[in-house]
Amino acid sequence: MSEVRPPAGGDATVEPAVPTGPVTEVVGRRQGMFGVRGPGDTSGYGGLVRTVTRPFASPRPYGGWFDAVADRLAQVLPDMDAAVESVVVDRGELTFHVRREHLLTFMQTLRDDPELRFEMCLGVDGVHLPDQEGRELHAVYPLLSYTHNRRLRVEVAVPDTDPHVPSVVTVYPGNDWHERETYDFFGIVFDGHPALTRILMPDDWPGHPQRKDYPLGGIPVEYKGAEIPPPDERRSYS
Helix, strand or coil: CCCCCCCCCCCCCCCCCCCCCEEEEEEEEEEECCCCCCCCCCCCCCCCEEEEEEECCCCCCCCCCCCHHHHHHHHHCCCCHHEEEEEEEEEEEEEEECCHHHHHHHHHHHHCCCCCCCCCECCCCEEECCCCCCCCEEEEEEECCCCCEEEEEEEEECCCCCCCCCCCCCCCCHHHHHHHHHHHHHCCCEECCCCCCCCCCCCCCCCCCCCCCCCCCCCCCCCCEEEECCCCCHHHHH
């Protein structure tokens, strides 16, 4: 794992994490890019073939301070087993997959416990994985501890048919606009948000543009009546 640079004024001595690799499952095979099928792909990536894998829970020990964080959470959260679906160490990152009904308690514990002190949440990222039935939408929270110079992630998965996740704005107020953006682009509804409205697209815009089931073209644009055709209807080059 590469060295993590400390925040300004922080301790330059960082305990190294030597995580073990996660157990992975092959969940699909992807060809090309951008979801294009057939001869209309003019992206130049038509010959790209990639195996899609998904990491499962990592075995103990996780390595370095990762175990200390997991142990401390188990001490201060009586419902730790109910709250956490799995813990994954992958590419030098520690991720807790948390059930949505426990998200607020979990995040507040990460922020307030003196041995954890993840004071800063760096927003929330939306992910759409349409092949994961019942877990199509993911909300990913990167967290930073200034006190201990550590980073980890919290991830919540919800079904497309019930895309509700509790808002963490009461714990991390800076997530206000980040949750609005994720709602706008992915359709994840953050319950309890003070004003969950679109932040970039017009209020009457249909759909959520960063979802993988959203069309890549063919959307009318208000510029001299122009329209961007879908990739499979564009010119192909031999």
